Each structure stands twice: as structure tokens, then as C-alpha cells.
Amino acid sequence: MVPIAKLTIVEAINAALRQEMERDASVVVLGEDVGRDGGVFRATDGLWEKFGDERVIDTPLAETGIIGASIGLALGGLKPVCEAQFDGFATPMLDQLINHASRIRWRSRGRFSCPLVLRFPYGGGIRALEHHSDSPETYYAHTPGLKVVVPSGPYDAKGLLASAIRDPDPVIFMEPKRVYRAIREEVPEEEYTVPLGQARVLQEGSDVTVIAWGAMVRECREALALTSYSIELIDLRTLSPMDTKTLVESVKKTGRAVIVQEAPRNCSVSAEVAAVLSREAFTSLRAPIKRVTGFDTVIPYPRMENYYIADEKRIAKEIDKVMKY
Amino acid sequence: MRKTLAKFSVEYLQILDENGRADETLMPVLGDARVREFYEQMVRGRVFDETALALQREGRMGTYASIRGQEASNVGPALAMDKEDWLFPAFREDASMVARGVSMEALLRYWGWDERGNDVRDVNVFPVAVPVSTQIPHAAGFAWAMKLRKKRVATLVYFGDGATSKGDFAEALNLAGVFNLPVVFVCQNNQWAISVPRAKQSAAETLAQKAIAYGFPGIQVDGNDVFATYVATKEAIRRAKEGNGPTLIECFTYRMSDHTTADDAKKYRDAKQVAEWEKKDPIKRLQLYMKAKGLWSESYERALREQTRKEVDEAVKKYESMPPAQIEDMFRYTYAEMTPQLKEQLGYLKKSIEETKSTGGANR
Ligand SMILES: Cc1ncc(C[n+]2csc(CCOP(=O)(O)OP(=O)(O)O)c2C)c(N)n1
Ligand SMILES: [Mg+2]
Numbered sequence: 303m304v305p306i307a308k309l310t311i312v313e314a315i316n317a318a319l320r321q322e323m324e325r326d327a328s329v330v331v332l333g334e335d336v337g338r339d340g341g342v343f344r345a346t347d348g349l350w351e352k353f354g355d356e357r358v359i360d361t362p363l364a365e366t367g368i369i370g371a372s373i374g375l376a377l378g379g380l381k382p383v384c385e386a387q388f389d390g391f392a393t394p395m396l397d398q399l400i401n402h403a404s405r406i407r408w409r410s411r412g413r414f415s416c417p418l419v420l421r422f423p424y425g426g427g428i429r430a431l432e433h434h435s436d437s438p439e440t441y442y443a444h445t446p447g448l449k450v451v452v453p454s455g456p457y458d459a460k461g462l463l464a465s466a467i468r469d470p471d472p473v474i475f476m477e478p479k480r481v482y483r484a485i486r487e488e489v490p491e492e493e494y495t496v497p498l499g500q501a502r503v504l505q506e507g508s509d510v511t512v513i514a515w516g517a518m519v520r521e522c523r524e525a526l527a528l529t530s531y532s533i534e535l536i537d538l539r540t541l542s543p544m545d546t547k548t549l550v551e552s553v554k555k556t557g558r559a560v561i562v563q564e565a566p567r568n569c570s571v572s573a574e575v576a577a578v579l580s581r582e583a584f585t586s587l588r589a590p591i592k593r594v595t596g597f598d599t600v601i602p603y604p605r606m607e608n609y610y611i612a613d614e615k616r617i618a619k620e621i622d623k624v625m626k627y
Numbered sequence: 628m629r630k631t632l633a634k635f636s637v638e639y640l641q642i643l644d645e646n647g648r649a650d651e652t653l654m655p656v657l658g659d660a661r662v663r664e665f666y667e668q669m670v671r672g673r674v675f676d677e678t679a680l681a682l683q684r685e686g687r688m689g690t691y692a693s694i695r696g697q698e699a700s701n702v703g704p705a706l707a708m709d710k711e712d713w714l715f716p717a718f719r720e721d722a723s724m725v726a727r728g729v730s731m732e733a734l735l736r737y738w739g740w741d742e743r744g745n746d747v748r749d750v751n752v753f754p755v756a757v758p759v760s761t762q763i764p765h766a767a768g769f770a771w772a773m774k775l776r777k778k779r780v781a782t783l784v785y786f787g788d789g790a791t792s793k794g795d796f797a798e799a800l801n802l803a804g805v806f807n808l809p810v811v812f813v814c815q816n817n818q819w820a821i822s823v824p825r826a827k828q829s830a831a832e833t834l835a836q837k838a839i840a841y842g843f844p845g846i847q848v849d850g851n852d853v854f855a856t857y858v859a860t861k862e863a864i865r866r867a868k869e870g871n872g873p874t875l876i877e878c879f880t881y882r883m884s885d886h887t888t889a890d891d892a893k894k895y896r897d898a899k900q901v902a903e904w905e906k907k908d909p910i911k912r913l914q915l916y917m918k919a920k921g922l923w924s925e926s927y928e929r930a931l932r933e934q935t936r937k938e939v940d941e942a943v944k945k946y947e948s949m950p951p952a953q954i955e956d957m958f959r960y961t962y963a964e965m966t967p968q969l970k971e972q973l974g975y976l977k978k979s980i981e982e983t984k985s986t987g988g989a990n991r
Contacts, residue, residue: 365793
């Protein structure tokens with residue numbers, strides 16, 4: 303029998319890092335407080351003890367340096383898995399990511415590549431200070447040359463992170479911190495991967511397709527319980543490159559689509575999904591594609607953030623409106 | 628040919644030692660009332676800090692970054708500033724902000740999950756900056772504006788030892804040097820950036836010496852000596868206002884608490900080190916000094932504590948009795964005028980709350 307443990311998302315991430323570091327000696331983990339402290343969310347707990355100073359590196363407080371040096375480490379033959387402590391602190395990394403990591407393969411006509419992973423916790427709902435609650439996936443997904451992965455549960459977290467680390471290109475791995483410890487799932491102790499670029503149908507249905515990723519998948523699951531419709535729930539998992547085939551097939555079947563995201567609305571990933579569906583599934587649509595998103599404001603401090611992030615009731619209501627169109 | 632082109636040295640300043648003995652040759656001229664003010668501001672900071680920690684533990688307030696042990700680095704610079712000067716805090720400067728006139732109630736609100744805590748009018752203090760180091764170039768720019776507008780105003784910016792590793796720090800100091808800006812850079816070197824010790828933050832022997840590379844003076848001061856932090860800041864502000872450019876002050880201090888209430892420092896640091904620093908407590912040493920000068924007595928202390936307690940309790944009461952913000956507040960300050968999109972989204976949210984009787988579900 304294959305040993306299986308019930309893990310949380312953060313434990314599954316820890317397990318994936320451990321597994322990949324054991325498997326491949328070129329994998330190094332670096333970031334602020336990832337070593338002795340084990341990461342502020344404990345995602346790298348125990349790795350420093352096991353793999354030592356040279357493979358689990360506490361860096362100075364320098365995000366541009368961390369990502370820039372990770373590019374150099376990758377060019378020099380290692381596989382850096384670097385961490386930004388929170389969504390809001392990955393922002394300075396965009397310079398190196400947009401201007402270099404994403405284009406080194408392109409610029410060098412394939413001679414050099416940049417197989418690095420940047421992981422960071424994202425999203426609201428943990429009663430944190432400003433800059434600790436953002437959902438910035440759009441910036442990354444918009445950048446040619448980057449892959450963007452967002453798991454919603456422990457099993458996928460482990461398998462997707464393993465794939466991200468093995469991927470030949472730079473991968474942004476966004477971790478839904480609101481559900482870091484909220485979901486437990488059976489996660490095999492043995493090695494496995496979940497391929498990038500594939501959405502997952504979590505529940506099959508025939509009335510309406512609900513598409514979400516990351517922490518919002520939980521809110522959507524709860525919304526399903528509030529409606530009596532036959533809902534097909536899809537976890538996008540990889541935002542870029544997007545698995546349009548799975549989305550289009552589903553909407554061709556249901557004729558309706560609700561896309562749910564935490565991030566602000568303007569020019570966001572949900573807009574891309576909607577554009578794809580309106581092009582590829584146009585003749586099957588029985589109602590306009592609906593987006594349930596964050597607002598085009600800064601996500602508020604915790605006293606108000608629960609009004610910003612769509613809850614299960616708001617999502618259920620929107621599903622209802624689509625059904626009654 | 629080989630020759631030495633330049634040699635540099637780094638100055639250290641301590642006026643009041645651990646045992647409360649002052650070097651009278653360095654002591655600034657301060658009246659008794661002023662000395663008491665230093666003490667009282669630090670006690671206000673300490674009592675506020677203890678209260679904030681307690682509120683957080685009881686779930687009445689959010690994640691909080693304690694200033695315990697850093698009161699002298701908070702208060703000395705604040706009291707050295709003139710009314711017209713401007714303060715750019717990081718997030719471990721509550722006592723400094725309070726000494727500059729920010730209400731405790733506002734700070735509680737800020738740490739208590741409420742943006743309205745940043746809405747502080749009539750004091751020259753900017754809101755807390757959470758992304759480490761990012762406020763440093765703002766201060767340089769603000770100082771630049773003051774200079775270009777011919778205003779005799781100094782700008783003071785706080786940041787930690789960890790912040791000195793970021794590009795923002797380097798770029799801000801460089802700009803300030805190149806344009807000879809009237810800005811004072813105050814580094815609270817509390818020896819830790821969460822779990823990363825100062826020695827792993829930089830290979831440089833002092834952080835003060837980083838100024839030298841940008842062409843202006845840097846000084847390290849005993850950050851638990853409120854007279855030293857005061858004097859160094861006073862001198863730096865004078866330099867700034869006389870057109871002599873920026874200064875970097877490294878306040879050598881210690882973070883006595885966990886990084887924030889979300890952290891557990893036991894995981895990465897030795898309790899012995901904390902105990903060593905306890906002996907250097909900034910409040911205790913000023914108290915010893917004042918006692919020797921006849922400026923401190925048990926009854927003075929009791930009255931001060933009582934009065935401060937009352938002040939803090941009052942602030943807590945105001946903080947906790949404030950009605951919730953309006954939904955509009957979420958949208959109102961995104962632009963000077965709400966865009967059509969935002970108006971539509973606000974309308975949608977209001978309707979949605981009505982329809983679903985939602986109190987929001989994500990935050991649990
Ligand atoms: C750019 C950025 N990266 C990471 C963080 C998370 N973080 C908050 S405080 C901190 C350490 C700051 O150390 P230091 O500058 O010494 O200030 P201190 O907390 O000691 O006052 C870190 C890493 C942040 N706020 N901003
Ligand atoms: Mg520090």
C-alpha cells in the first residue's frame with residue numbers, strides 16, 4: 303500500500319520542496335527567514351536542518367537581489383526556488399522577472415534558460431496588515447515567458463510545485479494563504495507530479511460552469527451547496543498557459559459561465575477567460591459570461607476585507623442570476 | 628603607483644551609559660522639564676506598547692510590531708525635530724509618532740484593521756509604510772521638494788537594519804547625496820530583521836558607514852540612550868537646514884519583543900542575548916540619571932504611570948467605540964473622483980449586501 307498522509311496546503315508545499323531537494327541536488331531554496339525560522343508560514347520548516355546553509359539560504363532583506371540572484375543561480379546551473387514573504391513584497395521582483403527571467407531564453411535564442419520558481423503566499427482573509435492581502439496574479443500572467451500556477455488544495459499543491467521545480471522555464475507559484483491550513487487532503491508520501499497547464503474539473507454538472515482558482519475555489523464549493531443547479535466546477539490551477547480546452551468544452555456543454563476571482567477586475571485573468579469563452583463557445587452561450595471579482599480598489603484592511611472578497615452567498619446569487627437570465 | 632586615496636572613520640556617540648551616568652561634556656543643555664519630557668514620552672511609548680500587545684492577545688486588535696527596547700530611538704529623534712519638520716515612519720515608530728502628535732487612538736485604529744487610523748490631520752507625519760525600505764526614497768523626494776520650494780524644513784525617515792539591504796535604501800541615499808538634500812536617515816538597528824541577525828544582513832562593520840559611500844556623514848549612536856539619539860538628530864537637522872545635506876544615523880538598539888505578534892523569536896534567538904539587552908533598557912537608565920539629579924521620585928513615577936494609564940485607556944475606549952466605516956470608504960479614496968466603474972461597483976456591492984444579507988464569508 304502506498305503511504306498517504308493527511309496534509310494541509312502548507313505541509314504539502316513543504317513536502318514537495320523536501321522531495322525535490324532530495325531528488326535533485328541542484329535545487330536550492332532562498333529567501334527571507336526561510337532557513338532557521340522555517341519561513342513565516344512554516345512552508346520551509348525543517349529544510350535548513352536537513353539540507354544545510356548552502357541549500358536553504360536566509361538572504362538579506364532584498365527582493366530584487368533575491369530574484370536577480372536566482373536568475374544568476376539558474377544561469378549557473380542550479381534550480382533556485384525563491385520565496386517572497388508576501389504578495390505585496392514580490393512587487394520589486396517584477397523588474398527582474400519582466401525584463402530578464404521571462405526573456406532570457408528568448409534573448410539568447412535558446413542558449414540560456416531560466417528554470418527558477420518564485421513562490422509566495424497571496425490573497426486576503428488572514429486579518430493582516432496592508433500589502434499582505436493582495437492578489438497580483440494578473441501582472442505575472444500578463445508577462446510573456448512566465449508560467450503562473452495557483453493550487454487550491456494540498457494534493458495539487460504538492461504535485462504542481464514538483465512540476466514547477468522541474469519545469470525548464472520560470473514559474474510563479476502563488477499559494478492561497480487563506481486556506482494554507484484550512485484544508486486537509488490525502489497526499490501520497492511518494493513522488494508524483496501534477497502537470498502544469500491543465501485545469502481540473504472538480505465537479506461535473508450540466509447547468510453552468512463555475513471557474514475559479516486558488517482560495518476562491520473554497521468559496522465556490524460552498525456556493526454550490528447553496529444552489530440546486532447542476533454546476534460544473536473547474537479549478538483553473540495554471541493561469542498561464544491557460545487550459546482553454548477544458549474550459550471551452552465545459553461551457554459548450556453547460557452554455558453558461560461564471561468566473562470567480564479575488565483579484566481586482568480591470569484587465570484581469572477572468573477577462574482573459576471570458577474572452578476565450580466568448581470566442582470559442584459563442585454559439586453555445588445561453589447567458590452572458592459573468593465575472594465575480596474583487597473591486598477596482600485596494601483590498602481593504604481586515605475590518606472591510608470580507609466585503610471585498612466575494613463570499614459564497616454573493617457567488618451563489620450570481621450563479622442564480624446567470625441561470626435566470 | 629599605489630597610494631591611499633581616502634581614509635574614513637565612523638563616529639560613535641553615547642552620552643548616557645547603561646548605569647545612567649552621563650558624560651557631562653557631551654550632555655546637551657536641557658532644562659529639567661525637558662529631561663522629564665524625554666522620560667515621559669518614553670513611558671508613554673512603553674505603556675502604549677504593552678497595551679497594544681495585550682489588546683492583540685485578546686483579539687481586540689491585529690498584528691502589532693512592538694517597540695519595546697527602542698523607545699530612545701523613537702523619542703530622541705522625534706523631540707529633536709522642529710514643528711515644521713516631517714516624519715516618514717516605517718512601522719516600529721509608534722512612540723515617535725505619538726511624540727510628534729499622532730493620537731494613540733489613531734494608532735490603535737491602524738493596528739486594529741482600520742484604514743481610518745491613517746487619517747491623521749494637522750501633524751507632519753506620514754502613514755506607516757509596510758513594504759520595507761520603500762519610504763526612504765519618498766523622504767528624499769519630499770526633502771527635495773522642500774529644498775526646491777525654499778522651505779526651511781527637514782525631513783526625517785525611519786527604517787530598520789534589514790531595510791539597509793534593499794535597493795530603495797541605496798538609491799535614496801545616493802540621490803540625497805547627489806542633490807544635497809535636507810533629509811535625515813534614521814536607522815533603528817535593532818539587531819534583527821525577523822529571524823535574520825544583523826551580521827547576516829550586511830558584511831559591513833557598521834551600518835552608519837554606508838553613508839560614506841554616498842558622500843555624506845554617518846554616525847552610530849547608542850540607540851538606547853535618548854540623549855545620544857536626540858543630539859545626533861539635532862545636529863543632523865541643523866546640517867539639513869543649513870544646506871549641508873543629508874546624514875545617516877544608525878541607532879544601535881535591540882528589539883526586545885518578537886518581530887510582531889505573529890512571530891515567535893524563541894525559534895531563532897537566544898534568550899541570553901535578550902537578557903543582556905534588558906540591562907541596557909533606555910527608560911531604566913534615564914530614570915537612574917533623573918534620580919541622581921533629583922528629577923525622579925516614586926511619587927512622580929506613580930503619578931506619571933497613572934496619568935499615562937488613563938491616557939491610554941481613554942484611547943482604547945475611543946478606538947473601540949468608533950462606529951464601523953461605511954462601505955463607500957472602500958471606494959472613495961482610490962481616485963480624487965470615483966470613476967464610473969467604481970460607482971457601478973459600489974452600487975453593485977451595496978445591492979449584493981442587501982440581497983444576500985452578507986457579512987462576508989472569507990474572513991474567518
Ligand atoms: C519589502 C518587504 N519584504 C519583506 C517584508 C516582510 N517583513 C516585514 S518586517 C521585516 C523585517 C524588517 O527588518 P528591519 O528592517 O530590521 O526592521 P524591524 O522589523 O527590525 O524593525 C520583513 C522581512 C516587508 N514588510 N517588506
Ligand atoms: Mg531590525
